[in-house]
Amino acid sequence: MLRLDALQAIYPELEDRIVVTIMGAVAAELYSLGHRPNFFYLEHAMGLASSMGLGIALSMPEHRVIVIDGDGSLLMNLGTLSTMARYKPGNLLHIVFDNESLLSVGGFPTATTSGTNLAGIARFSGVPCVKEADTIQSLQESVSEALKTNTLTTIVSKVEAISPNSFHIDLTLLENRFQFWRSLQVMHNQSKT
Ligand SMILES: Cc1ncc(C[n+]2csc(CCOP(=O)(O)OP(=O)(O)O)c2C)c(N)n1
Numbered sequence: 001m002l003r004l005d006a007l008q009a010i011y012p013e014l015e016d017r018i019v020v021t022i023m024g025a026v027a028a029e030l031y032s033l034g035h036r037p038n039f040f041y042l043e044h045a046m047g048l049a050s051s052m053g054l055g056i057a058l059s060m061p062e063h064r065v066i067v068i069d070g071d072g073s074l075l076m077n078l079g080t081l082s083t084m085a086r087y088k089p090g091n092l093l094h095i096v097f098d099n100e101s102l103l104s105v106g107g108f109p110t111a112t113t114s115g116t117n118l119a120g121i122a123r124f125s126g127v128p129c130v131k132e133a134d135t136i137q138s139l140q141e142s143v144s145e146a147l148k149t150n151t152l153t154t155i156v157s158k159v160e161a162i163s164p165n166s167f168h169i170d171l172t173l174l175e176n177r178f179q180f181w182r183s184l185q186v187m188h189n190q191s192k193t
């Protein structure tokens, strides 16, 4: 499965929701499918998209937050799974695209090539719902089921290690940061009325 195709298939579930992605290839892929002010591409801070998503989910419980993570990023911050499981925000959906590679920096293999099982780690960290979805259809089903429940879910999805045609994102980090912040403020104020 190509991650771009996977993203395209779940894009309708993403477009009106708060989305935080890791940097690099997946950010460029989501951006290429259509940027939204409610999408934040976390540059530089490798591994911390799930931590940022957790913070937003806890402070905006009336809104769904979707984190798009990668194997290399999650491996750098495995403690995030324990912290997510400690607080269990039911409005947080954590999608991990595992291409067994640090694709964005040249494609070095990660530990998932040699037996590390991220879904297993998530389960034993206490994440209440963990799914593995390696086809477009199973990913779509897992995402829509997770969005219907109020249960913290991690979905680990194996994808091919194929780079997007372009890594270009015509949006600076600061622009994205202010746009995203305003978008969260609007959502938060709307849910109060
Ligand atoms: C602390 C830190 N170390 C290294 C990098 C360089 N870096 C940027 S993206 C990336 C790979 C991310 O791997 P993964 O999460 O698997 O995503 P993929 O590139 O495979 O989509 C690396 C090593 C960084 N930005 N920050």
Ligand SMILES: [Mg+2]
Residues within 6 Å of the ligand: 070, 071, 072, 097, 098, 099, 100, 101, 102, 103
């Ligand atoms: Mg990867």
